[in-house]
Amino acid sequence: MLRFLLVFVACNSDPLYLPEPPQVKRSPVAVVNCGPVKCERGQYCCTHDDGIGGNCADPSQSPVCYTFFGCDGPEDCINGAICCESEGHYNGSACVDPSGCNDYYSWFMCHSDADCPPSAPKCCPHRDTGTLAKCQLDCFQ
Numbered sequence: 001m002l003r004f005l006l007v008f009v010a011c012n013s014d015p016l017y018l019p020e021p022p023q024v025k026r027s028p029v030a031v032v033n034c035g036p037v038k039c040e041r042g043q044y045c046c047t048h049d050d051g052i053g054g055n056c057a058d059p060s061q062s063p064v065c066y067t068f069f070g071c072d073g074p075e076d077c078i079n080g081a082i083c084c085e086s087e088g089h090y091n092g093s094a095c096v097d098p099s100g101c102n103d104y105y106s107w108f109m110c111h112s113d114a115d116c117p118p119s120a121p122k123c124c125p126h127r128d129t130g131t132l133a134k135c136q137l138d139c140f141q
Contacts, residue, residue: 025081025095032056032072033131044092045069050126068092072132073111083109085134093132107134 031038034045039056046065047054051072059068069092070076071083077095085093088105101108109132110116110123116135124139126132 025077025079025097026070027076027078027095030071030076032069032076034069035131045072045132051132052127066091069109069132070094072109074109074115085109085132107136109133110135 028041031040032043032045033051034047034054034056035052037054037056039045042058043056044059045051045054046057046059046068048066050067051069054069057065057068059065059070068090069085071093073083077083080097081095082098082101083093084096084101084106085108086101086103086106088103089100093109100106108116108120111133113121113123116123120135120137122136122139123133124136126134
């Protein structure tokens with residue numbers, strides 16, 4: 001009995017942390033702007049400067065990346081999901097249910113004001129350059 005218990009404890013592990021929920025919410029044809037390149041078909045933007053520079057990578061193969069962007073706007077998401085950048089839940093962006101992108105450290109990603117909700121109607125670029133943008137109340141935040 002004790003041996004069985006030890007085997008059980010040794011085999012028990014937490015699930016792997018992935019930037020997106022297990023249910024598929026990212027489009028298989030998502031294209032993510034990443035500095036001078038575009039990441040496609042399963043690749044994410046690995047960046048250390050909000051997308052000013054970066055390279056395309058598979059997050060499961062690149063554990064040293066500081067920030068992974070899996071989407072950069074609503075067109076990259078499916079099944080009712082939105083593209084959410086979050087510093088509180090994960091560092092980067094992922095396609096999530098709208099209710100999962102509603103705290104102080106989370107923002108809808110966008111390409112234009114039309115992509116933004118009424119509570120954050122302006123699509124503002126990260127820093128003053130770069131290819132990524134997020135919805136905010138105004139662009140001075």
